[in-house]
Amino acid sequence: METAAPSNPRRIRAIAPVIVWMVLPALVIFGAVYLVPLAKLVAASFFRDGALTLSNHLDLIGSASFRDIVLRTFKMAVVVTFFTLLLGYPAAYFLSRLAPRRAALLLLLVTVPYLTSILIRSYAWIVLLGPTGLINRSLLWVGIVDEPVRLMFNMTGAYIGMVQIQLPLMIFALYAPMQRIDRTLLNAAQSLGGNRASAFFQVFLPLSLPGVLGGSTLVFLSSLGFYVTPALLGGTGDYMIAQAIQVRVSNLADYDAASAQGTLLLLVVVLAFVLLRRRLTDGISESAAPAATGQRVGNGLRTERMPEAVAQRLHPFFRALSEVLTWLRLPALYLAMAFCLLYLVAPMVVVVVLAFSDAAYLTFPPPDYSLRWFRAFFSDQRWLSALWFSTLCAGLAAVLSTLIAAPAAFALVRRRFPGRLTLYLLLISPLVVPRIIIGVAVLFAFVPLGISGTPIGFILAYALVGVPFVVVLFVTGLRRFDRDLEMAAAGLGATPARVLSTVTLPLLVPTIVSALLFAFIAGFDDVELGLFISGPNATPLPIRMLENIRLEISPQIAVVGTLLFAALIGVFGLHLGVSRLRGLRRRFAKKMILSGTPPRPGAERGAKP
Amino acid sequence: MIDLNRRKFLATGAAAGGAFALPSLLSAPAIAQSLSGTGQVVVYDGGGAWGEAKNIAYFEPFQAETGIEVIRQPSGTVGSLRAGILAGQPAYDVANIGGSSIDGLARDGLLAPIDYGWFNAGDRDAFNPVAAGEHFVPALFYSLIIGYDADRFSSNAPLNWGDVWDVDVFGGGRSLATGAWGPDGGTFEAALLADGVPPDQLYPIDWDRAFRSLDRLKPEIIKFWESGAEAVQLIADRQISVGSAWNGRISGAQEQGLKIGGSWDQGILQWDAWAVPTGAANTENAMKFIAFASRPENQAVFAQNILYGPTNARAFDLLAPDRAMLLPTYPTQRDKQVVQNYGFWNAADAGQEANYARAVIEWERWLAGAR
Amino acid sequence: MTLDTHQPTPAPAEDYLKVTGFSKFYGETCAVRDVSLGVREGELLALLGPSGSGKSTLLMAIAGFEAPSSGDITIAGRSLVELPPHRRGIGMVFQRYALFPHMTVAENIAYPLRRRNMARREIAQRVQEALELVRLDAFGARLPTQLSGGQQQRVALARALVFQPGLLLLDEPLGALDRKLRQEMQTELKQIHQRVGTTMILVTHDQEEALSLADRIAVLDGGRIQQFGTPAELYDSPANAFVADFIGESNLIPAKRMGADGTSVSVKLNGTDIVVSVPQANICAAPSDDSLLLGARPEDIALSPSASETGAVVVQTNYLGAMLNVLLELGPYQIRARIPARLGTGLTAGQSVEIGFTPEASRLYTAT
DSSP states (O other): OOSSOTTOHHHHHHSOHHHHHHHHHHHHHHIIIIIHHHHHHHHHTTEETTEEOSHHHHHHHHOHHHHHHHHHHHHHHHHHHHHHHHHHHHHHHHHHHSOHHHHHHHHHHHTGGGGSOHHHHHHHHHHHHSTTSHHHHHHHHHTSOSSOOOOSSSHHHHHHHHHHHHHHHHHHHHHHHHHHSOTHHHHHHHHTTOOHHHHIIIIIHHHHHHHHHHHHHHHHHHHTTOOHHHHHHSOTTOOOHHHHHHIIIIISOOHHHHHHHHHHHHHHHHHHHHHTHHHHGGGGSSOOOOOOOSOBOTTSOBOOOSOHHHHHHHHHHHHHHHHHHHHHHHHHHHHHHHHHHHHHHHHHHHHHHHHTBOSSSOOSSOSSBOSHHHHHHHHOHHHHHHHHHHHHHHHHHHHHHHHHHHHHHHHHHHOOOTTHHHHHHHHHGGGTSOHHHHHHHHHHHHHHHTOTTSHHHHHHHHHHHHHHHHHHHHHHHHHHOOHHHHHHHHHTTOOHHHHIIIIIHHHTHHHHHHHHHHHHHHHHTOOHHHHHHOBTTBOOHHHHHHHHHHHOOOTHHHHHHHHHHHHHHHHHHHHHHHHHHHHHHHHHHHHHHHTTSOOOTTTTTTOOO | OHHHHHHHHHHHHHHHHHTTSOOOTTHHHHTOOOOOOOSEEEEEOOOHHHHHHHIIIIIHHHHHHHOOEEEEEOOOOHHHHHHHHHHTOOSOSBEEEEHHHHHHHHHTTOEEOOOGGGSOTTTGGGBOSSOOOSSOEEEEEEEEEEEEETTTTSSSOOOSHHHHHOTTTSOSOEEEEOGGGGGGGOHHHHHHHHTTOOGGGOOSOOHHHHHHHHHHHGGGEEEEEOSHHHHHHHHHTTSOSEEEEEHHHHHHHHHTTOOEEEEEEEEEEEEEEEEEETTOTTHHHHHHHHHHHTSHHHHHHHHHHSSOBOSBGGGGGGSOHHHHTTSTTSHHHHHHSEEOOHHHHHOBOTTSOBHHHHHHHHHHHHHTTOO | OOSOTTSOOOOOTTEEEEEEEEEEEETTEEEEEEEEEEEETTOEEEEEOOTTSSHHHHHHHHHTSSOOSEEEEEETTEEOTTSOGGGSOEEEEOTTOOOOTTSOHHHHHHHHHHHTTOOHHHHHHHHHHHHHHTTOGGGTTSOGGGSOHHHHHHHHHHHHHTTOOSEEEEESTTTTSOHHHHHHHHHHHHHHHHHHOOEEEEEESOHHHHHHHOSEEEEEETTEEEEEEOHHHHHHSOSSHHHHHHSSOOEEEEEEEEEEOSSEEEEEETTSOOEEEEEGGGEESOTTOOEEEEEEOGGGEEEEEOOOTTSEEEEEEEEOSSEEEEEEEETTEEEEEEEEGGGGTTOOTTOEEEEEEOGGGOEEEEOO
16 A cells, blocks of 8 residues: 555655656646646536535536537547557558658658648648548549548548547557567567468557557547537537537636536546556556466466367468468558558648638639748738747747656656656646646636746746657657666766766657657647737737638638648758767767677667668 | 826716717817827737728727827637636737627626726717627627528529528528527527517527527538638538628628628627726726727728728718628618627526526537437 | 588588578678578587677578578478468577567467467367476466566477477577576577477577587688588587687687698798698698698697797686696787696796697688
């Protein structure tokens, strides 16, 4: 009982000061701008007319429409999770087979869906999916269908939109654990008589299940917060809980009702976190000893359910099937990866085309092309200052979140201390708590501090939503990190600070770059927080865009998406350059440091060609 | 000090004279209030063509005349506005609030009383068909009307909500505003009007009848639209043939050459108001701004730049007839429409939530099939 | 022993596995160049070489995980090249065992049997036998992570043998074990080999392991076979300077050809006046080569006290019980000698000694 209870004072005293210092900055900021305000909001939902009560929640649970909304939300989240897994698994598998540097480039491309406002992205889907859209036109042209298929304003459309948004998250969540699976196991399976397909199903798939569970949980939980996409692409009934919360906050300004619903949603999230904490914290647990599958009997062989005669009869069939799959494997993998990339990038292509439109409305294909919307963008001081403001705040926030989250990730991966798992879950939770609720909470926390509507407020708020990405990426990066290099450097006389600055950080450059990028996008893309903490001198770009879109959709916002896309391609190039440099440096560092120290067996897994 | 005294004097004068003085356009400039001041005023912008029209009609001239700097602040939501006021740091000095949300805010003491002392004589009483209130001053009229595919229905167009519901005569998909917006989408009124409820008996809303009416149209509804632009885009993309849409969106699309028709018949007339949040940093400048924006000549400039109706009826005297005809509050147009009754929407039965909140709950129940 | 070690060893008819003209290129880099060798049925062959010598590449090609750039690999006359790994029927023990962490020990061992659609009762029986073979009968229900390194190693061995493959490949199987365990496992591996009689190919960089386990050894370096023979052949008659140095220890001293008669060649060690006459049979260099290396194992060097200025000087002595290691300086060279301890009782550092190279135990190599 007392093993990991943080309430035990002796335990707390036992935490080394260095860990406290690593974790404290993240804890302080999370406490101030997130935990305490959120707790207040949750507490508020337990009051009605000034009296403590459960009736707010009970009323909700008792209401048939709320149950219906919750069920629909869960169903949609399950379906979205299923399809992101279906698409994301082969993609992540494909990426995990690549050299890390090449994979990093493709992973960067995978982030494209985050680059443009959800509203313009939805329009791009309309261009692609509408009755006269590109997909229907191609289907008609090929002759597969006689009349346009309804691909949107129904569940299909909602799913297409939502899966595209969640796919990157799934791919990232699967990629890291897959990379850790020892590939020689697959060779072993083959040398023992399994073909590639059966080696995959018998060995790789079971070993990747913890990652599947972790990724699915993340996607599922954050899918619970969807509302804009189903509202724009879905049909008449696709109303989800986040939309109900959003209506209560934005239109009715009834925060108590919203926080009652939000509290119940949070409860589900927390419950899921607690139940699945093992899987979610897989990234930081020591050796995730995979649970043996199936029932065991005394001799360690699993008991088969299928009658032996049937199994024996079926075996040649399965064997043939897996031979076919082995043949199909590579083409299928390439196809799956290509499809994923196309799926992720296609709406962006539409957006780029629209940005060069000459029309005042969104019409696709544009009647004429011009740079007018670029000119309009660059000649409007308000757009420019919003762009500058967003870039500045999201940039500084990215730095801040990396500064506070990276040491915490170090502590999580390399130290053992009570409350470790709780801390990890806390740090990644902003990913799944509905943003609009964070928005309200943050506003009430900021005003007394006098930082609402100031760059400081934005930097803190953006840093908050950037931290989960930094933590996840650093945990992955550090798990892969060859610690012998650090020990070698220390053995050669480097102080811990020197080791950090000359070995650890240089080798972590790719992780740092991706962490900064993701944290930046998390803030840059935010609408909900900005809605609440904007001020006369603090207006971020998405708020400008939102205002522009409310009443009229012009190619103006496509320009913003296109500029971001161009920026990403710039980062792409930079990343390429940095990793080239780092590749050289790593080889150099390894040579320098390892000469003189005996290689430890297994220290360089996969170093053999 | 001088300013203050003068203001007091004029305020009483205006109040006293208001009752007797004929609203005379000619006399207005003669007794124009001096609104000069210092500092700034943070005003809700709205963005796009709307923000641009405000800029031409109000922001720039106000700044030029008074020396007060106008800061154009992007729009938020009622929720973010209320949160800001409650937190003690409202996002605007001058907010633009939908008529349906005014009462709720005012009731909770979140809006400062309007200081009509800064108004030119006669302006306050010229507001029609919605009068200026204690805590708000109507800013513009717009109407939720019937939009349709003008290519498809070139000769026989759907004119009223009954026609919208008549899918045999007018084929094709339908779209209405989401009912999750409560009154703001006009969907409940449209449903009742389509069902034959006379305009003067619309309120109180008969929920059962409204949803029964919606039940009938639901199979034809492709989707409930979620933004003003979407309503028109759906027609432009031929996803639907008939639906509800805001008049400004329809005329905007027509100006772009899109073949979209509109009918004012049974249009649901809605309005936004200026208001000053409690605790706003520049309350006095805000009052001055509202007074400025309430002048008929400024409202006329506004209406010349965007097809939203002036709230100060005297602005019509300054508009060319062919322009005035396009506005939702042009007398012949206005009479075809129903002014949305925000009094009803803000009222609450005993022990119940306000009707605007009830609408959302009823809507969710309907979607869930739990009605 | 021929002089040209690059010629393929003539493969006797009974060779079970044959590699002919095997080369492997990675882009421009050549990992293995034109290797040919044969393994007889039931034989334990060691591929010995430093890292990067190409031994693992060769093993992976036999297993089917690397396709040859050129050349052929046959088992019992049938070419393997087109066969995917799972159809080759070759057992393999991987460097770090590659036990499936999500399966019990028994499941791991049953894996190849299941792939072969064996009856369940037979699977259970064979698994039991395999566990007994490696003395792990009680461990079937454990997960691999619950076993020690040595036990995991034995499971890997049992798993690779349970389907009775014609050939077993062992990729540095003892590399991850500590020294004591490694020696135990060597004994056990040898016993198992004798018991099951399976043809085995062992890859190792540890010459001691190769010498003690293998029937024959192929020494690889730089992607080529340097020498292929029995441990005794390799130790006693290294084909070149590399093998001489890699197998056991050798002093390699640059020398110049002085003259030759019908039975021997005499060379003078560079920078000294010492002349050694090496029998013709011990010469591993072309007659045209004048710059040579004289190879002599430490134990083949005789020391006698001397007052001569031109002799060698003792730098250091290391007492090993029965033997005494002596490090000497001879002109510019350091020479290691190993003499019976009783003969070196009087040796001290700084003392001059006379060095004697036993002609029959000295060899001449081409200087590289």
